[in-house]
Amino acid sequence: MRNAIATVIGVALLVLGxxxxxxxxxxxxxxxxxxxxxxxxxxxxxxxxxxxxAGVALARWGSARSESTE
Structure with a gap:
């Protein structure tokens, strides 16, 4: 769940920036x-x-962490 939240926040930062x-x-x-x-x-x-x-890094980190836990 935390990884999905990190991915969403990262994508939001990416779009905002x-x-x-x-x-x-x-x-x-x-x-x-x-x-x-x-x-x-x-x-x-x-x-x-x-x-x-920062958005790219956070989204990538969250995505990589969520894939490794599945």
């Missing part, structure tokens, strides 16, 4: 949930990339 990063690239002034973050476009884009990478 990807759509936020794409939105930011298309419209530099629309930072979405990271509007509070100082540093401008580059900092916000790096944060979205980190969110995507």
């Amino acid at each position: 990807a759509q936020g990063g794409i939105r930011l690239v298309v419209d530099h002034h629309n930072a979405g949930i990271l509007t509070w973050l100082p540093g401008g476009f580059a900092t916000q884009l790096i944060c979205y990339v980190v969110i995507v990478l």
